[in-house]
Amino acid sequence: MGSSERKERQKAKLQQQILDAAREITIRDGFAALTMRKIADAIEYAPGTIYLYFENRDEIAIQLCRQGYQELLDCLQPTATIPDPYDRLRAIASAYMDFGLANTATYRLIFMEDPKFTNAVLSEVPIDSSDGAGMKSFQLLVTIFDDMKAKGRLSIDADSARLAEIFWTSLHGILSLKLTFPGFLTTPSEELLTTMTDTFLAGLSQA
Amino acid sequence: MGSSERKERQKAKLQQQILDAAREITIRDGFAALTMRKIADAIEYAPGTIYLYFENRDEIAIQLCRQGYQELLDCLQPTATIPDPYDRLRAIASAYMDFGLANTATYRLIFMEDPKFTNAVLSEVPIDSSDGAGMKSFQLLVTIFDDMKAKGRLSIDADSARLAEIFWTSLHGILSLKLTFPGFLTTPSEELLTTMTDTFLAGLSQA
DNA sequence: GTCTATAGGCTGATAGAC
DNA sequence: GTCTATCAGCCTATAGAC
Numbered sequence: 208m209g210s211s212e213r214k215e216r217q218k219a220k221l222q223q224q225i226l227d228a229a230r231e232i233t234i235r236d237g238f239a240a241l242t243m244r245k246i247a248d249a250i251e252y253a254p255g256t257i258y259l260y261f262e263n264r265d266e267i268a269i270q271l272c273r274q275g276y277q278e279l280l281d282c283l284q285p286t287a288t289i290p291d292p293y294d295r296l297r298a299i300a301s302a303y304m305d306f307g308l309a310n311t312a313t314y315r316l317i318f319m320e321d322p323k324f325t326n327a328v329l330s331e332v333p334i335d336s337s338d339g340a341g342m343k344s345f346q347l348l349v350t351i352f353d354d355m356k357a358k359g360r361l362s363i364d365a366d367s368a369r370l371a372e373i374f375w376t377s378l379h380g381i382l383s384l385k386l387t388f389p390g391f392l393t394t395p396s397e398e399l400l401t402t403m404t405d406t407f408l409a410g411l412s413q414a
Numbered sequence: 415m416g417s418s419e420r421k422e423r424q425k426a427k428l429q430q431q432i433l434d435a436a437r438e439i440t441i442r443d444g445f446a447a448l449t450m451r452k453i454a455d456a457i458e459y460a461p462g463t464i465y466l467y468f469e470n471r472d473e474i475a476i477q478l479c480r481q482g483y484q485e486l487l488d489c490l491q492p493t494a495t496i497p498d499p500y501d502r503l504r505a506i507a508s509a510y511m512d513f514g515l516a517n518t519a520t521y522r523l524i525f526m527e528d529p530k531f532t533n534a535v536l537s538e539v540p541i542d543s544s545d546g547a548g549m550k551s552f553q554l555l556v557t558i559f560d561d562m563k564a565k566g567r568l569s570i571d572a573d574s575a576r577l578a579e580i581f582w583t584s585l586h587g588i589l590s591l592k593l594t595f596p597g598f599l600t601t602p603s604e605e606l607l608t609t610m611t612d613t614f615l616a617g618l619s620q621a
Numbered sequence: 622g623t624c625t626a627t628a629g630g631c632t633g634a635t636a637g638a639c
Numbered sequence: 640g641t642c643t644a645t646c647a648g649c650c651t652a653t654a655g656a657c
Contacts, residue, residue: 243651253624258652319526319594326595365609369601373610376599380587387526388533392583394576402572403580406617413616450633460642462635471633 222260224250226274229267234312238320241268265324272328275317276340282306283344292354297404299347300378304400307382317341319383348375355411363411370411377403429467431457433481436474441519445527448475472531479535482524483547489513490551499561504611506554507585511607514589524548526590555582562618570618577618584610 228249232241243264247254261267282302289295307314317325333339352367363370381399384392392399435456440448450471454461468474489509496502514521524532540546559574570577588606591599599606 242649244649252622254651255625255653256623259622264651319590322594322596326598329595330598363609363613369605369609372599372601373606373613376587376591376606377584377610378587379591380583380585383526383590384583384586387529388536389529391533391537392579394579398576399580399583402570402576403584406570406580406614408617409620410613410615410617413620449631451631461633462643463641465634466640 218260221250225257225260225267226270229271230274233271233316234310237312238268238316268321268324269328272317272324273331273338273340275313276328276344278310278313279303279306279317280340280344283347287347287350292351292358293408295354296351296374296408299351300374300400300404303378304382304396307386308396311386314382315386318379319386345371345375361411362413374407377407425467428457432464432467432474433477436478437481440478440523441517444519445475445523475528475531476535479524479531480538480545480547482520483535483551485517485520486510486513486524487547487551490554494554494557499558499565500615502561503558503581503615506558507581507607507611510585511589511603515592515603518593521589522593525586526593552578552582568618569620581614584614 225246228246229241232245232249236245241264243254243257246267247257257267261270282305283299286295286298286302289298317329329341331339331342333342348371349367352361352370355361356367365373378400381396381403385396394402432453435453436448439452439456443452448471450461450464453474454464464474468477489512490506493502493505493509496505524536536548538546538549540550555578556574559568559577562568563574572580585607588603588610592603601609
């Protein structure tokens with residue numbers, strides 16, 4: 208028994224090493240440049256060895272995505288304790304932008320890459336605690352609009368999920384254009400964000 | 415002279431044929447699947463022949479982008495005649511969304527693909543009439559906010575280019591998430607668009 | 622468990638015959 | 640101008656030796 212447990216630990220260890228290497232390559236060269244050979248080089252094993260720990264490249268990509276959504280959630284989660292939903296919206300928006308700008312490769316991977324990986328992982332319903340981080344992040348946003356409604360200061364009758372979708376798409380629009388066309392948008396990101404958030408909130412209370 | 419002109423026409427003809435085939439493959443299989451061999455198969459020439467008409471794959475990609483921006487401009491241009499800037503904004507937004515949803519492969523190519531191609535072409539300043547279509551499209555948006563200001567009904571003091579950038583990023587956000595995560599956003603595109611536009615305009619006149 | 626070696630595929634691009 | 644043939648490289652994944 209003790210021996211098989213040691214083997215399990217050994218296996219998990221190399222698995223994590225593979226993922227770490229894959230993550231680093233993705234960050235450095237982009238997801239398209241992530242190949243089994245490069246991973247093998249990085250961990251100093253033969254390419255074939257990787258297949259003892261992961262079925263194929265896709266499985267690695269999916270794990271990488273899952274990890275990416277978790278990182279995002281870790282960045283957004285702390286804002287959940289802010290009591291006022293308006294303050295909280297600004298805080299989460301700011302955290303989201305910071306995450307995207309600071310982790311461009313990860314952001315691209317989890318939101319701008321092949322739907323084959325992203326779509327499946329994002330839509331995962333949380334089962335155990337390390338699952339469904341994408342959904343949980345989205346829920347943080349929905350809750351904010353629920354709380355705004357509870358405060359009774361929203362003159363718009365759209366439901367919270369809808370408002371969350373609008374706000375999220377706007378955030379993603381800023382980020383993805385900044386990442387795809389560095390230099391085209393002349394307005395700095397923070398300014399785009401504040402103007403967007405201001406007009407959005409003003410619109411909510413007036414529309 | 416007459417003979418060399420005929421040769422020129424001949425050359426232009428095959429060049430266009432190559433681009434048409436490339437376009438079709440991109441639409442059908444996606445840009446990543448666009449290869450010289452597939453183009454050659456489609457036009458029924460040997461792969462090497464293409465290199466007599468284009469220097470390499472990148473040059474074809476860039477032409478494809480240029481063509482894509484032109485198609486987009488053709489869709490947006492007709493809205494320019496609408497006198498009221500508020501009506502015009504709704505019309506251009508709607509046309510933009512329709513274009514993206516109806517031409518997903520082209521939209522991906524010109525706004526969501528490799529910056530290597532997109533960035534260069536989008537940032538082109540119009541020189542002759544078939545150039546800089548990306549910039550011209552963006553200018554259509556800027557003009558709308560100029561006109562709104564002239565009407566004096568904007569209580570926000572951001573400049574027109576900035577407002578155009580915000581609005582464009584929001585449009586792009588909706589579209590790109592719809593394309594990357596089909597099925598995740600539960601709200602239909604038109605509803606996201608109207609709610610976004612409504613809150614945005616309400617915000618502009620109130621903020 | 623890990624290696625070497627390789628199958629079997631794809632790619633962009635080029636050389637040289639016709 | 641177009642072809643055939645090919646180079647040189649990349650890729651994923653697997654088989655079989657150790």
